[in-house]
Amino acid sequence: MATNPMHQFQVHRIGPEINIAGIDLSFTNASLFMLLSAAAICGVLFLGTKQKKIIPDKFQLISEIFYNFIAKMISDTAGSKAKPYFPFIFSLFMFVLFCNMLGMLPYSFTVTSHIIVTLLMAMFIFIAVTVIGFAKHGFGYLKLFVPNGVPVVLMPLITVIEIISYLSRPVSLSVRLFANMMAGHTMLKVFGGFVISLGVLGGWLPLGFSVALTGLEILVAFLQAYVFAILTCIYLNDALNLHH
Amino acid sequence: MANLNDFKTRLKIAKEKLKSSYENADNKGNTSSMGSAFKLSTDLVAHVAVGTIIGFIFDSWFDTKPWLIIIFFFLGSISGILNVIKTAKQMQEKD
Numbered sequence: 001m002a003t004n005p006m007h008q009f010q011v012h013r014i015g016p017e018i019n020i021a022g023i024d025l026s027f028t029n030a031s032l033f034m035l036l037s038a039a040a041i042c043g044v045l046f047l048g049t050k051q052k053k054i055i056p057d058k059f060q061l062i063s064e065i066f067y068n069f070i071a072k073m074i075s076d077t078a079g080s081k082a083k084p085y086f087p088f089i090f091s092l093f094m095f096v097l098f099c100n101m102l103g104m105l106p107y108s109f110t111v112t113s114h115i116i117v118t119l120l121m122a123m124f125i126f127i128a129v130t131v132i133g134f135a136k137h138g139f140g141y142l143k144l145f146v147p148n149g150v151p152v153v154l155m156p157l158i159t160v161i162e163i164i165s166y167l168s169r170p171v172s173l174s175v176r177l178f179a180n181m182m183a184g185h186t187m188l189k190v191f192g193g194f195v196i197s198l199g200v201l202g203g204w205l206p207l208g209f210s211v212a213l214t215g216l217e218i219l220v221a222f223l224q225a226y227v228f229a230i231l232t233c234i235y236l237n238d239a240l241n242l243h244h
Numbered sequence: 245m246a247n248l249n250d251f252k253t254r255l256k257i258a259k260e261k262l263k264s265s266y267e268n269a270d271n272k273g274n275t276s277s278m279g280s281a282f283k284l285s286t287d288l289v290a291h292v293a294v295g296t297i298i299g300f301i302f303d304s305w306f307d308t309k310p311w312l313i314i315i316f317f318f319l320g321s322i323s324g325i326l327n328v329i330k331t332a333k334q335m336q337e338k339d
Contacts, residue, residue, distance in 0.1 A: 075262075161323040164295050164316075168323070172290030176282055227279045 005189035009113055009182065029109045030117070037098035037111070041091075066094065073230055078237040085236060092121065093229035100181060100221035104214070112224075113181040115174060122174035125232050133239035143242065173231055177224050184217045277335075284331060288324040295320015 013026045048063025056064060070090045074082050096112060103110025111117050133141040145162040146155070191213060194206035299316025303309045 071262075157319075160319055161326065164298065164320055164323045165291060165327055167298070168287070168290040168294035168320075171294050172283075172286045175290060176286040179286070180282070223279055223282070227282055230279065231283070 005186045005193065008109070008185060008189060011114070030111055030114065033099065033102055033109045033111050037095060037102050040098050040102070041094045066090075070229070074233055077230060077233040079241060081240045082233065082236050089229055089232055089236075092125075092232060093225055096121075096177065096228050097222065097225035100225055101218075103181065103185065104218055104221060110181050110185055112177055113185055115178040118174040118177045119170065121228075122170040125173065125235065126170040129235045129239045132236070133242070136240060137242050141239070141242065144238065169231075169235060173228065177228055180220055180224050184213075184220055188213055188217060280331065280335060284328055287327055287331070291324030291327060292317065292320040295323060 011028050011030050013028055014032060015027050018025045018027070044059060045063050047059035049060070051060075053060060067090075070093055071086065074086055074089060078085075099111040102108055103113065133144070137143075145159050145166065147158060147162065150158050188210060191206045191210045195203040195210065198206065295316045295318075296313060298320075299313035302312045302316070306312065
């Protein structure tokens, strides 16, 4: 079973089985890694904000880099009106980033390689953005589906297309993150398996590929967290600054 | 005190910079090119998939199998392609 490349994605129970009202709420390896990444985020940010030095140490520096990065991303894509949503986007980015990065450690579990986790986050964003849009603009938010300057004849068609486009946001958001993480980790496992099966003579080439892929996967892990956060900003921008 | 004043002016300049960057913010996505590549590829698939799923649900509601699934499959494809064109235009405007 250890050579099966999909074995790494199995969720299994840790500790006793907890069953409340027919729902399995047991503590699993997925819950463990979610907790670990949350703890890691808290740890880094706590160490970074403990003493505010003029010349920052490593943890303070990395916390400041994260803060500036997200603040600039929000100001660039969604403008000043999105400032109150900074804590949400910051936690979202940090959680996805740390889950992806913890998944890069050998023998660890990648939480974001399960579509239910990414779909939950994407649906939360989708519903939140829709609620914010209706709260800010009332029924005027529906203008999002009716672009300006469209001939009346084409209007029903364009509206249907815009609605499909709006509904596909959570799907593309969740599938992108899940598929990238799962494909990358499966590929790493497959090349790892080649190293073993080809032995000392032929195993060097896949070993080199594995090393290169690990670098690529670290890039993808960061990039997917970035794309997830920036798309949240773009959707938030649509809801806050309605102009079509 | 000179040191403190110096720090104060620097803080002021930094704050103004941040403020102006918030004010000048345009509404275009500033994704890196690789990020947009990921976005484009999954968007195209997701639009078609969502269109087809909507068609499937409507078909079982109105009992019109298989017409709505066919129509909505094409509507989803159109929507996906239009979305890619829109994103590409935004990327071109930025350059």
